[in-house]
Amino acid sequence: MAEFTTLRDAVSDLVPDGVSVAMEGFTHLIPFAAGHEVIRQGKQDLTLIRMTPDLIYDQLIGMGCAKKLVFSWGGNPGVGSLHRFRDAVENGVPRPLEIEEHSHAGMATRYAAGASGLPFGILRGYKGSDLVQYTTVAAIACPFTGEEVAAVPALNPDVTIIHAQQADRAGNVGLWGITGVQREAALAAKTVIVTVEEVVDELDRSGPNHVMLPHWTVTAIAPVPGGSHPSYSLGYSKRDNRFYTEWDRISRDPDTFRKWVEAFILDQEDFSGYLRMVQDASAREEVLGG
């Protein structure tokens, strides 16, 4: 049963140190506010799960919150490297990071198996790829035809966190546009936290497909307007492509990165403070040196 709460309480009550957390959203609806709150509360030893670590996990990894990363594509889309992720893998900075990597199709299959209550999922994949030697995948034969396919273990995060456009007062979650892997990630998890742009009296009921997750599959809901920035929430905000480009400069050097996190995340009460800061060119210049 979904309980309405604040993001601060949800993270403090439901995300203890050492758990596995999936913060999903495929480019669209990335739950950045939740990532910031986890950093603010100084959570440690997390196993972070996400198809595309993106800036949200670059921030968490750079602050040393993660001991392990499970992922399938770790770049800054259209821009280049995730520098904090690279520094952790290449140099163990700020701490060594264990990695378990898959292909997108493999990760999607793992979440779907987790949501289905199955021990593993199957796909036609990985064939001829060196990934086979380094990750959790096994070849199995179809019991009916003998065809060889790949098996990958189910993913069942302790906690899944997503951002959605709306929840109604009963806690039903409305999410539309690029829906990514959110339903699978949520149904695969033991605990589900959803941040939303707004709480409405009634979701759009013009068709039966508007509820992404019914209230009885969700643990906690916290309203965080703008909570996906610099990702976006279709119908509410646009992707801040300029910020994604600028992240390259913010994150390249560990000291500049640290200064940015202190000013934009740690010194802020909550995500609304961050949203004011990113609108403020002088705050940006102070960190980046003009």
Added chain:
Amino acid sequence: MAEGPAHTADEMMTVTAARHLQDGQVCFVGIGLPSEAANLARLTHAPNVVLIYESGTIGTTPDVLPLSIGDGELAETADLVVSVPEVFAYWLQAGRVDVGFLSAAQIDRFGNLNTTVIGGYEEPDVRLPGAGGAPEIASSAREVIVMLRHRRRAFVPEVDFVTSVGFGRRGEGRAGHRGAGPTVVITDLGVLEPDPATYELRLAAVHPGVDVDQVRAETGWDLRISEDLSVTDPPSPDELEVLRALKARTEAAHAG
């Protein structure tokens, strides 16, 4: 004729790649160069090409090029948007994709692609982004078009890591895969195609003004040259105009 080059090497590469897409084909598109080429095709000779991005947007017709595979523009102009598990399972894996467009940090003589690490896996010199959708695109699309800039550090005898298989480390071929693999590699210097007997990539065409020695110098193995080596047609005024307008719109949109 005006002085100086009428087009850049990158423009020649994009135009050449766009020409390889046929009208009506279903194309699974990666971000960056492939996205530019696929949309150029759609805006010129192939208005009915169906573009699929791995974010689940199917039949999308963006007015500007997306920076990421999931920009709002892609969802808003798509025929349908499906979940990520669905786009890989029902659409790619099931064999509904004619052409997969891929790029890489390294490619070897047998068309294997590396987007994972430079150096060893456990202690990499450079950690690259990783697999994304590429291994299954490489395996399941009916054919694969590879696009990347022709540099010696990218065209290596053997890739450090096979992320996505072409014809295998020793050129074994495509047994066990549904798709034909990389049928063409398009660079800013020319076009390479696999030898039908040995699967080794050989130079099939050079772009105007490029000589074979230059291509050899930028290739890390002893590059064989096709007996019917041709010279690519330069970009037409129409191709260049549409490409430049698309890039100008994109730049203006992303600066905003």
